[in-house]
Amino acid sequence: MQVPPFSLGEQLGQLGDALDSAVLAVLHSGQYIGGSVVQGFEQAFAGACAVPHAIGCNSGTDALILALRALGIGPGDEVITASFSFFATAEAISAVGATPVFVDVNASSYLIDLDAIEALITPATRALLPVHLFGRPVDMERITAIAAAHGLLVIEDCAQAAGAHWAGRPVGSWGDAGCFSFFPTKNLGGAGDGGAVICHDPALAQRVRELAVHGMPRRYLHTSLGYNSRLDALQAAVLATKLPHLNGWLDRRRAIAARYQAALADLPGLHLADGGPDGHSWNQFVVRIAACPQGAAACAGSCCPAADSANHGLPESCCRDWFQQQLQASGVLTIIYYPIPIHRQPAYASLGYAPGSLPVTERLCAEVLSLPIFPELSQLQQDTVIAAVRQLAPRMAAASIAA
């Protein structure tokens, strides 16, 4: 049995005629940009996030750029964020001319290390940009307290966490702005690219809206240099049809995660994150495969056949990589989010972060592996994943101990 890392087509069956008719209605309406379908989705999404305003845009990356720009963040400003994230988190900060300042992550939540933020605040710091990575909500009470104490803005990267909540309040509704992606593999995925900014402040919402359409508050009057970044009506139709199912899908993700937690907790050589808060939306289920204690250079096991000396100065990942290959051989396909931390990407060489500067982030990048998790993952597929991992884990531990 093959178990894919995600399976996007399967949701369509559940949506049936509702999706077909919503999409066809847009096609036949001739209203492809803007219009009532986009507005309807924006209102529904704002409601689901418990905020008054949601503005659709082209992608999660654009949502971050638009929010940063609309909040006045630009050249000379520093924004504190996590390096253990998708590249776009930092790329958006750089795109508006500001500088990302990277904090390490907590070794058990994999989220921004709340205790390490304040040491990085300088007179140039304008904002905190926490990432609800893998769908797990950051402690937004702590983030907002730190921001308030230092007069900083808060922009939430909610790309992986649609529907997640912290202390009963939806992610994205805590900060000055929340930024979402509707990339197909996210919790709420379109049939292509899409994103949204949510906020409480009507003036901010208006600035985001104008920036998304060429800085144009009314037709052919341009008051700022903006972007062309809109949510297509076809995508809005898909998303509006899916939105009422989001919470049910998140329940499925939570149930699968609980099952994995229970079935894999006792394995040597395999490390699981703690279960996290109730509001975790489990966009990913991440396990860690600890590297051989003696290191790749000394390992004679099958996991590290030839030590890779050109590992960009990062911790060795051969044990994790071997584990992934073995899983693949038994039909379980996995993805590594993310093999290289943002601060060690060639594109950010100019920021000068040396190897070892964010040790937890760097170790996680060498050890993490995301097991298949999506709402439609069948009982049989879950069994296959659990059996494959359970069968491999003792071999891992044996390889570690033998050397």
Ligand SMILES: *Cc1c(COP(=O)(O)O)cnc(C)c1O
């Ligand atoms: C997916 C993602 C983004 C970017 O979203 P796109 O819609 O692909 O542009 C930003 N941040 C994180 C954490 C993401 O996972």
